[in-house]
Amino acid sequence: MIAKRLQPGLAVALALALLLAWRCWQVLHSGAGLHVDEAQYWYWSSRPLEWGYFSKPPLLVGLIRLSTDCFGDGLLGVKALAMVAWLLASAVLWRLGAAMGNERAGLVAAALLAATPASGLLGLSATTDSVLMLFWSLVMWGAWRAAHAEGAAAWRWWALTGVALGLALLSKYTAGALSLSALWLLWRCPPARRGRLLAGLALAAGIAVLLLLPHLFWNMHNGWPTLHHTLDITVQGGAASAAERAAGWGHKLGSALEFGLGQLLLLGPAGLAVLALAWKRRHLPAAPAGQTRALWSALGYAWAFAWPLLLLGLLQALRAKAQVNWALPALLGVCLAAGWLAVRRRISGQTLTVWVLAGLLLSAAIAQGGDLRRWIGRPAAAGKPAWDIWSRMRGWHEALGALAPALEAQRQLPWVTNDRTLLVQTGYELRALQPELRSWSPDGQVRHHFDWKQPLRPNAVPALVFLGDEAPDAALLAHYPLARPLAQAESGRVRLQAWLLERPPSALTSTGKHP
Known part of the structure; x- marks a missing residue:
């Protein structure tokens, strides 16, 4: 039995x-x-x-x-x-x-x-x-x-x-x-x-x-x-x-x-x-x-x-x-x-x-x-979408890896983005750097967990690294007008830019902190 x-x-x-x-x-x-x-x-x-x-x-x-x-x-x-x-x-x-x-x-x-x-x-x-x-x-x-x-x-x-x-x-x-x-x-x-x-x-x-x-x-x-x-x-x-x-x-x-x-x-x-x-x-x-x-x-x-x-x-x-x-x-x-x-x-x-x-x-x-054409040596033509349900999950490892050398030198600063996907993909792909990640919501709305738990408070830091698929928005530049591009990378559908943003010296006290 x-x-x-x-x-x-x-x-x-x-x-x-x-x-x-x-x-x-x-x-x-x-x-x-x-x-x-x-x-x-x-x-x-x-x-x-x-x-x-x-x-x-x-x-x-x-x-x-x-x-x-x-x-x-x-x-x-x-x-x-x-x-x-x-x-x-x-x-x-x-x-x-x-x-x-x-x-x-x-x-x-x-x-x-x-x-x-x-x-x-x-x-x-x-x-x-x-x-x-x-x-x-x-x-x-x-x-x-x-x-x-x-x-x-x-x-x-x-x-x-x-x-x-x-x-x-x-x-x-x-x-x-x-x-x-x-x-x-x-x-x-x-x-x-x-x-x-x-x-x-x-x-x-x-x-x-x-x-x-x-x-x-x-x-x-x-x-x-x-x-x-x-x-x-x-x-x-x-x-x-x-x-x-x-x-x-x-x-x-x-x-x-x-x-x-x-x-x-x-x-x-x-x-x-x-x-x-x-x-x-x-x-x-x-x-x-x-x-x-x-x-x-x-x-x-x-x-x-x-x-x-x-x-x-x-x-x-x-x-x-x-x-x-x-x-x-x-x-x-x-x-x-x-x-x-x-x-x-x-x-x-x-x-x-x-x-x-x-x-x-x-x-x-x-x-x-999405891999079959690549395996047989016939990738999809440029501009034509491949049959790929994982397309949104591709390119992050390569693009963020290309930004890593420039970002490693800025580990002491908070890294800020207005996109939840980019924030969590950065946290995972660059986990060895243990970045301090912050979410930027221009209108102050709480859209997701990171707007709630890890928001950027502009008056709290004199400088930051901004990550996005384009240049920083005007609302963020109003707080940090000194902007300098650090690096950019592209892999497939993922296009990323890294910027160093700073407040002008006149906005800081003699101790280097905000009034």
Whole structure:
């Protein structure tokens, strides 16, 4: 019996290890650096950790700290544990399928999730979605096990579910949508079991709130910045979308269509093919699914973790700008449902293998699209964009490396920029110089974390280094009229200039400080 259990476990572990090795190879050979958000998370992780940040809860930042402590500050060091989290989410789906009574359905669900473009592309990055996907899947698994266990075992599973829920909320506020899934499952369970289920859900929710309390206290102490930012981009859509919202239903329907098509693209060919084949065979006799006696049907349970989030995402798209990745955890429920449908509709293993491989190859082709022409010696012609989803992540290492000699001589001065992307990329690429970075907001608005925590106060320093893609703006030159170019560099789409800015001697006191 132990050997029978180990055999699929070893196969899953080997498959996920090979997929992780392949993704590591992709990262190392892509020629791209960190995304702006990854560089920002790394920057936060390299400083004393906090219980929250301007735009995000703290869990991913802590994970990146652990990852870089283990593997260094290189690209793989920053991304490693987040990449592992994506693959662990697939493993959890496998175990959930087994717990529900059909290990093959769980294996198919795990393979379908790994074959999604979401996993194949976002799985190469250190984003909040990586840890959210892992802990969302653990909530699904833990809640099923807890609801079908008895006595002390049930309470242990509810406690573990609460821990997973709390960590999901510390990953991304999207996890709050799990409350709708819980209410739906509570309503759909047999009335005689609702009391026990409600007690278990209350325990899980209580533990989650306890884990969330330090983050809530941090937010309260700092004026709720994370909540305000989240509401701005999800409910209000940001200042940039005000004119679009005023355009009326044309914009709303376009935004909803963008969201819907985005979900299909994130699911990819493998998941779509399985759902289409299952629909085509819906009138054929279904195979026995092998599900154990349960409070919910397997499909009902799976869809309960998908449709509430998809509905919220659609409503959000109608209200503001579509956030395609906002409903990403719904893929877990969709892939689990597709796994069960594949078993019930007798979709062959050969067919499933072909579509899973197609999904993996599609993700790889998209991920490496910007490198394929270079590898075969036919780079894109000048002025013609290459098929490259990582284009915004290229050029920073080379351009900032070219500026490094000129900047090293100015390490005693603060380095200032009005661009968040440039600030965090400078912090990462020139981390060996340990620069003091400051953010300049000409109109004084707080646009992001660095305007809030690391603003330039012009009267505080007599001189600074300005970094930008063009000369310093007039508002900054009004404070520092003595401007001298230090260096400039260009690599691909990245064009940078470094300037030394100083105040005139008359603006300083005899001690060299500002009056």
